[in-house]
Amino acid sequence: MTPIRHGTRFWRQGEPLVWATGGTLAFVLLSTVLLIGVVLVHGLGVFWPSPVAEITLADGTRFHGQQVQTETHPGTGGVSVQFKTANRELDPQRLDFRWVAQEALHRLDYPADVMVVERLENGSFFGCLERVDAAGLDLPADVPVLEQLVAALTAVRSERAARIAPLAAQIQTLNRELQRVQDTLLRLRYRRQRSVEQPDAAADANATCDAAIARAAARQQELQARSDELGAEQRAVAAALRQATAVFRLPSGDTHNVAVADMVRVWQPNAMSVWAKCRHYAAKVWELLSDEPRESNTEGGLFPAIFGTVMLVFLMAITCFPLGVVAGVYLGEYAREGPLVKTVRIAVNNLAGVPSIVYGIFGLGFFVYGIGRLLDEWFYPHLVEANKMVFGTGGLLWASLTLGLLTVPVVIVSTEEAIRTIPQGVRASSLALGATKFQTLVRVLLPMSSPGIMTGFILAMARAAGEVAPLMITGVVKLAPTLPVDTQFPYFHPDRKFMHLGFHIFDIGFQSPNVEASKPMVFVTTFLLVLIVLVMSSVAIYLRNSMRRRFQSRDI
Amino acid sequence: MKMPWMIADEKTTNMSPSHAEQATAAAAARAELPAPIARVHDLRLFYGATEALHGIVMDFPRHQVTSLIGPSGCGKSTLLRCLNRMNDLIDDVRTTGQILMDGQDITDPAVDVIELRRRVGMVFQRPTPFPKSIYENVAYGLRIAGVRDRATLDEVVESSLQRAALWDEVKDRLGESAMGLSGGQHQRLCIARAIAVNPEIILMDEPCSALDPRSTARIEELISALRGQYTIIIVTHNMQQAARVSNFTAFLYEGTLIEFGATTQVFTTPRKKETEDYITGRFG
Ligand SMILES: Nc1ncnc2c1ncn2[C@@H]1O[C@H](COP(=O)(O)OP(=O)(O)OP(=O)(O)O)[C@@H](O)[C@H]1O
Ligand SMILES: [Mg+2]
Numbered sequence: 001m002t003p004i005r006h007g008t009r010f011w012r013q014g015e016p017l018v019w020a021t022g023g024t025l026a027f028v029l030l031s032t033v034l035l036i037g038v039v040l041v042h043g044l045g046v047f048w049p050s051p052v053a054e055i056t057l058a059d060g061t062r063f064h065g066q067q068v069q070t071e072t073h074p075g076t077g078g079v080s081v082q083f084k085t086a087n088r089e090l091d092p093q094r095l096d097f098r099w100v101a102q103e104a105l106h107r108l109d110y111p112a113d114v115m116v117v118e119r120l121e122n123g124s125f126f127g128c129l130e131r132v133d134a135a136g137l138d139l140p141a142d143v144p145v146l147e148q149l150v151a152a153l154t155a156v157r158s159e160r161a162a163r164i165a166p167l168a169a170q171i172q173t174l175n176r177e178l179q180r181v182q183d184t185l186l187r188l189r190y191r192r193q194r195s196v197e198q199p200d201a202a203a204d205a206n207a208t209c210d211a212a213i214a215r216a217a218a219r220q221q222e223l224q225a226r227s228d229e230l231g232a233e234q235r236a237v238a239a240a241l242r243q244a245t246a247v248f249r250l251p252s253g254d255t256h257n258v259a260v261a262d263m264v265r266v267w268q269p270n271a272m273s274v275w276a277k278c279r280h281y282a283a284k285v286w287e288l289l290s291d292e293p294r295e296s297n298t299e300g301g302l303f304p305a306i307f308g309t310v311m312l313v314f315l316m317a318i319t320c321f322p323l324g325v326v327a328g329v330y331l332g333e334y335a336r337e338g339p340l341v342k343t344v345r346i347a348v349n350n351l352a353g354v355p356s357i358v359y360g361i362f363g364l365g366f367f368v369y370g371i372g373r374l375l376d377e378w379f380y381p382h383l384v385e386a387n388k389m390v391f392g393t394g395g396l397l398w399a400s401l402t403l404g405l406l407t408v409p410v411v412i413v414s415t416e417e418a419i420r421t422i423p424q425g426v427r428a429s430s431l432a433l434g435a436t437k438f439q440t441l442v443r444v445l446l447p448m449s450s451p452g453i454m455t456g457f458i459l460a461m462a463r464a465a466g467e468v469a470p471l472m473i474t475g476v477v478k479l480a481p482t483l484p485v486d487t488q489f490p491y492f493h494p495d496r497k498f499m500h501l502g503f504h505i506f507d508i509g510f511q512s513p514n515v516e517a518s519k520p521m522v523f524v525t526t527f528l529l530v531l532i533v534l535v536m537s538s539v540a541i542y543l544r545n546s547m548r549r550r551f552q553s554r555d556i
Numbered sequence: 557m558k559m560p561w562m563i564a565d566e567k568t569t570n571m572s573p574s575h576a577e578q579a580t581a582a583a584a585a586r587a588e589l590p591a592p593i594a595r596v597h598d599l600r601l602f603y604g605a606t607e608a609l610h611g612i613v614m615d616f617p618r619h620q621v622t623s624l625i626g627p628s629g630c631g632k633s634t635l636l637r638c639l640n641r642m643n644d645l646i647d648d649v650r651t652t653g654q655i656l657m658d659g660q661d662i663t664d665p666a667v668d669v670i671e672l673r674r675r676v677g678m679v680f681q682r683p684t685p686f687p688k689s690i691y692e693n694v695a696y697g698l699r700i701a702g703v704r705d706r707a708t709l710d711e712v713v714e715s716s717l718q719r720a721a722l723w724d725e726v727k728d729r730l731g732e733s734a735m736g737l738s739g740g741q742h743q744r745l746c747i748a749r750a751i752a753v754n755p756e757i758i759l760m761d762e763p764c765s766a767l768d769p770r771s772t773a774r775i776e777e778l779i780s781a782l783r784g785q786y787t788i789i790i791v792t793h794n795m796q797q798a799a800r801v802s803n804f805t806a807f808l809y810e811g812t813l814i815e816f817g818a819t820t821q822v823f824t825t826p827r828k829k830e831t832e833d834y835i836t837g838r839f840g
Contacts, residue, residue, distance in 0.1 A: 336647070425684040429746065432642060433697040433753060434674035443700065444686050550733065551687040 036530065043527035046520040047284035049269040049277050052116060052126050053108040054251050055083065057100065062251035064114055064126035065098065081105065084516075086116075086124045090256065096123050097516040112271040115146075115248070118264040120294060123517060125258055127248030134244035134260065146268070149246055152260045156241055160261070164241075167234045171227060176488070178223045183383075185216040190382030288524065297478065297508050298518040302528060304480055308396070308498035309465065309532060311484055315400035315494070316407065316464045317457070324408045324460070325453060328415025333441060345416075352409040360470030363402030368394055368474060390495050394475030396484045397494035402474050403467060407460035414456020418449030447551045454544035458537050465533045468502035476503045478511075501529040593618040593757060593787045594639060599653035599663075601634055601643065608634050610811045611653065616757070621779060621788045623802035623819070625795070627834065631811040632791040636759045639789065640676035641669045674701065677755035681762040683742035685734040690717075690726050693734045693745055697753035712752050720748035721778050740771025747778060751786070758782070760790040764797065776801050795835055799823050807831045 056062045065083030072079050079102040088096040117125040132139065132148045137155040139148050192209045238261070245257040267280055291301025331348075335341045372391035376384050383390060391397075422445055430440040446453075468476075477497040484496045505525045512518040592615035601609040609631050616622055616639075624632040634643070641662065643649045654661040662672055674697070686693050694713045695703075703709060713730070717723040722744040726737070734745055743763060750758055760779075764772040779788055779801045792798050798805055799819060806816040807830070815822060815831045826832040 423682075423684065425680055425682050426686065428642060428645065428678075429680060429684040429749075430686070430696070431645065432640060432673055432678035432680075433700065433749065434670050435696075435700045436670060439700045443696070448687050 039523055039526050039530065042520070042523035046524050047281050047288075049116070049267055049272055049280050051110050051270050052114045053083075054111055054114065055100070055108055056106040056251075058104050058106045060106075063098075064251055066126075068097070070102075078102070086126045087250075087256070088122045090250075095516075096514070110270045113268060114270055115266055115268050117246075117248075117258060117266045118299070119258065119262045120264060121262060123295065123299075123514075125248070125256075127250055127256060127258075130247045130249045130255060132244070132246050132260070133257075136240070136243055149260070149266060152244055152246070153263060153266070156244060156260045159241055163237050164234055167230055167237070171230050171234065174223055174227045174230065178220065178227060181216055181220045181223060185213065185220060186386050186388075187382040188213045188216060190385050193385075288528075293479065296512060296514075297504065298512060298514065298521050302501065302504065302525060304483060305499040305501045305504045305525070306528065306532065307483055307485075308476075308480070309501045309529070311396060312400050312403065312471075312498065312500060313461060313465050313536065315396065316403040317461060319401055320404035320408045320411055320460060320464075321457060323404065324411025324456070325415050327408070328412040328453075329419060329441065329446075331412065332416035332419035333437075333445065348409050348412050352413070355469075356406055356467050357469040359402055359406040360473045363398055363405070363470060363474045364394070367398040367401055368392065372398060394473065394497060395495040396475060396498045399471050399475040399498070400494075402470050403464045406467065406470060407464050410460040410463070411453070411456045414459070415449065415453045418452025418456075419445055421452070422448050447547075450551055451544050451548040454540060454547060458540045458544065461540065462533055462537055465536065466502060466529070468500070468506055471500055471503055472506075476500045478503075478507050501525055501532070505529070591618050592616055593657065595654075595656045596635075596638075597654045597656065599635070599638060599651060599655060601631075601638060602650045603646070604648045608811050609638075609651075612808075612813050614806060614813055614816050616787060616789060617804055618787055619784055620804055621783050621790060621802040622804040622806060623798040624789065624791045624806050624808060625793070625798050625834070626808035626814075628793075630808045632808055633761050634811075635808065636678075636761055636789060636791055638663070639757065639759055640673045640678055641667075642673075642678065644669060674753050675755050676757045676759060677750035677753060678759040679743070679746050679750050679761070679763050681765055683739065683746045683766070685737070685742050685745055687733065687735060689731050690734045690737070690745065691730040694748050694752050696749060701753065716748040716752040717745075719751055719778075719782065720744045721774060721781075722748055738771075740767050740774065743767060743771065743775060744778065747775070751782070755786070757787045757789065760788065762791050762793065765793065772797070795823075795837075807834060809834070 050066050052064050052066050054062060055065050063083075063085055064087075065085045068082040068084050070079055070081045080099050081102060083098050083100060084096060085091070085098045086096050088094050111128070113128050115127060115129050117127070119125055129145050129149060131145055132152050134152045134155075137152055137159075139151050139155070143151075188209060192206065192213060195206055195209065241261040242259040244260040246260055246263075248256050248258060250256060265283075267276075269277075272280070288301050289306065290303050292304055293302065294300035327348075331341065331345060335344075369392070372389070372393065372395075373384075375391040376389055380388075380390050384392070426444060426448065427440055430444050431437070435443070475497050477499065480497050480499045482493075482496060484493050484498050485491060486493070505522055508518040508525070509515075509522040594616040596612050596614050596616070599609055599612040600607060612635060624635065626632055637643045638651065638655060639662075643651070651663050653663070655663055657675075660667070686696060688696070691713055692699075694716050695709045698709060698712060714723065714727075717726065722741060725741060726745075734742070737745060743766075747758075747763070764775050767775065776797065779790065782788060783803075790798075790802065802819050804817065805819045805822040807814045807822065807826075807828075809830055815826060815828045817827075822831060823835060826835065
């Protein structure tokens, strides 16, 4: 007998295949980790108060700047450094970033008294505080300037709360009333016009209508005047508050005034302890999560966008989940196998591959222009007449319905799959005990297939949360003045436009006039969006796993 | 109410060749039978165009254990499923003839199958516990029938589990998932589930074929214990099992009832050559 050969074992056992599968998985994992890593590194560092240098160039020019990045020129090999210089209004081109060749750098100092001022307008400001000019506010005189500034800030803020906030609230109530009156006016005018077209309408009814219109118009004028008056008063108060300024010395030797009322917060990064930096970081993160955006979305918070995203996914889930499950149950349990059902199944599977923008266009055509316009004609004919739309324009409801349509195939397919993989014996056992088909479905089949259904639901949700294209034409906006939920009856306004994190990324990343300034926010927003998707799917996965433990069989 | 035998007479014209023989076999069996609970008359069943049962005529005795034996594919399961209309679930099934229970033809499409299945329970070859607690598994039949009273449910669950000889093993963990039980326990649970709705007939399709000898022995004991209160019809491939648990045995061959009689008679002095060949293991 010839000895059994060695050597070929390696290939026969398929070791390379195992490596290939492992390698592929590793590659996928690596690219995911890389993506998340880039987002994390850029996103998490944004709010950390990095030091501000006083830069002296070889030609003697001096300015303040935060080092952002360095880049090697591919051809010459020269290295240039990018600084964030802030003080946008002082730059002839209104830029707040500046590239400097490394050779041109003479020295970098980090003086402890450089201050960063976050402002309501024109981005941040770098400078050394010299004095505070606030004649109107009584400030402690013989304390360091920094404390004076802090006192001035507090004083301006309390002034604002005491004088401007009540005015703003009053204006808001007035404007709401104004809106109601305008609505009534439109309604009355519409009715009056209709009665002109119907000659048999009673003359005295017309007369009452005319009287009502006159009353409403008078009221409208009165309200408008009052509102304008209050607005003027508010502006006057604001202007008075802007009188208080802080004077900053710049490295060039000039001084520059910044109104205290424009300041959001001030800090001296070079003098801060780690603990102070941490507190600053926490405050910024809280602002991000709870505040509204400022400065064309490159500053401030993201709360409306977070809220919009969560609401959108939530509404999407409420619509697509029942629809998908019911359709999937019908396909998997009731429909008789045949060419029609096969076609439907193929169609549903392919629906999942239709580009999302196509769904957006469908949503626009069907929901907004179709159903929305129809609803408007039924419920708000007077507004249609005045060319104002309620449902006939994009809004949260239509966007979430569009997303629901987009994700429903995934739920259908997974439900059908889950129902069909339940062994026939389970159904037979239930029916043999005298259960109807429906009882069997509700009491046995649905619980048993719930983990599978949840899996589909998780996929659907993740897809919906990251989808932007269809939203852009069905109701998302760059800046929504109001949230879809507020204290005004009926508290929930699905017809309103909304903000969305995904769209926010696109908007500030690619539509912003100041790309450099908005870059950090892109990473932060991406990070938040990923985090939200992660949280939502973690909850869903947790639910699914507990269902699995409860409902899934060991050996059937 | 139609008279069953009148319809039977109309059907005599299209009798299959073996029908006369079947009729004599049935008549012979009927002579020694106690009051029948179900009378099958000239039952033919078609899966699409193929006829799987060729005019079965037999009476199932009340409160006895009847076993159906025969080679694979002879139609035992099909016949069993006719008794609680489980064949309705299969597309393209058509039957002719009657199955009379209390004088009512249960093959009539107008019969309420839900009610019928409550009266004719079934235990399958593979145990299929529901993914619920042990308690809810047993209570399932009652719950779907609309029973809500906790005391009634508790009582029925306990007595059913006791009769299925499972009570002692599970009484401390009724709330746990039934999925955690062993295969043999699963099957006894399924039997408990079936008797919880208090059926008149329990159909068992090879209930022990997936079980080990010990569990099989327990189920057999259980069947013997249930005799006298329930009518049990059991399909089995195990001749010893048929001999041990049943008092009546029917031998089917290719969709035809060959012989039907008291188990002792069928196993010791079969009247037909085919029966003898089958039980002595010469074919099948
Ligand atoms: N759903 C079905 N569709 C078509 N033909 C079927 C179906 N079920 C059973 N048959 C056919 O009917 C005949 C009887 O089948 P049945 O399952 O009743 O046999 P059986 O005696 O129970 O066999 P086994 O001992 O293997 O379980 C067989 O020829 C089988 O192929
Ligand atoms: Mg069978």
